[in-house]
Amino acid sequence: MPQSRMLWLATMVFACPWPASVQAQVKLDRIFPPVVAVGAAGDLTAEGEFPSWPAEIICDRTDLEWSVGDKPGQLHVRVPAESAPGVAWIRLHDATAATSLVPLLVSTAPVTVEHEPNDRRSEANALTLPCTVAGRLAKRGDSDAFRVPLKQGDRLVVSATAHQVLRSPMDAVLQLTDPQGNVLAQSDDVRGLDPQLVYEAPETGDVLIRIFAFPETPNSTIDFSGSPSFVYVLDVTTGAFLDHAVPGQDAVLGFGYGLPSPAKVVVQPATDVSPPVGFVHDALGWCWLPVTDEQTSTIVSQDAKFTTLPAIGLGHLSGPDDLARFRFEVRKGQTYRAAVDSRAMGYPIDSNLSLYETSPRRLIVSNDDASRSNFDAELKFTAEKDSEVEVVLSDRVAGFGPRHLYRLHIAEFEPDFRLSVAEDHFNLSADGPAAVTVSVDRDRGFDAMIRVSAMGLPDGVTCESVISEAKGDTAKKVTLKLMSTGKKPRRGSFQIVGAALNGEKQPGGLERKAALALRPAVPVKTFSLTGPAVPE
Structure with missing residues (x-):
């Protein structure tokens, strides 16, 4: 990992660290408020x-400028006016350990921190739009209320961020x-477990926004x-709002409410x-963009033919009878894979895939959930002959709407493997090695030996x-043992790489880096490492 891209704010030199075995480790649960505004400075x-x-x-x-206060937990941040919205990922270090990464949201709207009491309608906090609200449902039975003035015809968008990005253990309403x-309106489980509400005012007057969980x-x-x-952030606006954006063939396409066209x-x-x-200038909202391989063609359509593979079909199921249909040529004996991304990205399609031979039309295979924990559809098939096939994507519960986005990946498929870990940081001990468990997922019977190494x-x-x-026991899981041999505290980063071995037990095929799914759209492949000096 290039260290020039990380902001290292040294605040103290630890000359005589305590042994890790007797010192409690630093732990960062969250930052509050969990959001800051572009062009503002504030205490966190x-x-x-x-x-x-x-x-x-x-x-x-x-781009963010940080300092720390005298009391434990006191932070100060300044966000320049030219900064982009999104997320800043924060980690704290002391002499012997590091914390997990914690998100801090960055908004283009002024930030208002909710203040109690505001459970009752008469106590609702008044909001000036557009704004971003930072709040917390601090105890059982808590709810927060906010008062917003609307004019007839205004479109009010209220979008909550809590579970999906902040990892707040709440199902908000x-x-x-x-x-x-x-x-007047109610919403839940629109962006994963997070609600989003869109309301057009039939008349002028105040309305109340209420959140509970x-x-x-x-x-x-x-x-x-x-x-x-139970911390949350609300984006509240009657202006332009970017709900999501995806890379098209020639440009990134934005979708939302009140956006300019294009x-x-x-x-x-x-x-x-x-x-x-x-993000879009003068609009509230931002989104992570999926990264697409340069060799993968993308078609924005609901009825098209792929001329090359791998390829991505991109679109929305916007109407009650919408289906997405994509055709491509297959070769006898070749295995292909079609897989949907929707639920995994926080969109609501409950997808089903059906594959047809086009002439004569014949159903070959149909499938919905890729696995017990993956609700996006996936199917794999081996072509019986050279022919044209069509894959049809539908919603199993006939759902449709402006957020029913899908990305359909189609590619030739060969046996492969993936590596994953459960942490983004590892702390060494002066008493012995740190054990790093690496899970191995062998897809389609991948049967080669894999050498797993810690690199860098x-x-x-x-x-x-x-x-x-x-x-055997190592087919699905192996353990790396990191050992500190130095006389000084250790701090840095590393990657875990798996290399497939040939019959002579030498690297000769696939290489894959281990990843942690920090969030559904955020795979981390570089991990933090911290450790004390080894006592003499």
Whole structure:
């Protein structure tokens, strides 16, 4: 990982670290408020455990300017006026350990922090639009209310960010009521578990926005839930709002409400953590953009033919009878894979794929969920002859709408493998090696041995490569052991690389980097490493 792209804000030199075995480790749960505005500066609180302070701040965005206060958890940030919206990923370091990455949202609208009491209609916080609200449902039974003036014909967009990006363990609900409490609109589970509400005002007057939540994992309680971890952000506007954007064949296409036509989507380059971000000037909202291989063609259509593979079909199921149809030529004996991205990106399509031979028309195979935990459809098939086939994408529950976005990937398929880990950081101990568990996913019977290695380790840290055999205990999981041999504290980053071995046990095929799905659209492939000096 190029260190020039990370902001290293040194705040203290630790000359005599305590042994890791006797010192509590630094822990960052969240930052509150979890959002800052472009062109503004503000005080933030790092919530967690900080056995020694001040700490060092690492941020994947170099445009944000950071400092720390005297008391544990006190942070200060300044966001330049020319900065882009999106997410800054924050990590704290002390002498012996590092925290997990925690998100801080960056908004183009002024930020308002909700203030209590605001549970009752008469206590609703007044908002001036457009704005971004930072709040917390701090205890069981908590709800927050906000008052917004609307004119007849205004389109109000209220979009919540909580579970999907902030990882707040809440299933939030948004309600819009009149001042007497009559419900005008309600929303939940639009962006994953996060709600988004769009309402056109039939008359001039005030409305109330109300947010409450249930636990992300349902339980027997029927009351509203809450805790210090139930933090949320609301984007609230009657102006332009970018809901999502996707790379087309010649340009990035933006979709939302009140956007200019065509909407010019600005692309903020990827960082060492975050994928590229798309946004539109003078519009609230942003989105991560999927990264597409340059050799993959993209067609924005619901009825087209791919002339080359791999390819991506991109579109929306906007109407009640919409289907997406894509045709391509297959070769006898070749295996192909078609896979949908929708639910995994936070969109609502409950997809089903059906594959037909076009002449004579004959159903070959149909499938919905790719796996028990992946609700996007996937199918694999081996062509019985040279022919043209058509893959048809539908919604299993006949859903449709402006957010029913899909990306359909079609490619020739060969056996492959993937590596994954469960953490984005690893802390060494002076007492012994740090164990890193690497999960191995062998797709379509991939039967080669895989050599798994830690690459780019800082000086003074060693790790022996391990072999994942095609069968047995190591076929699905291996353990790397990182050992510190230096006399100074160690800090740096590294990657985990798997190399397929040939019959002579030498690299001769596929190489894959291990990844952590930090968020559905954020795969992290570079990991943090921290460790104390080895006592003499």
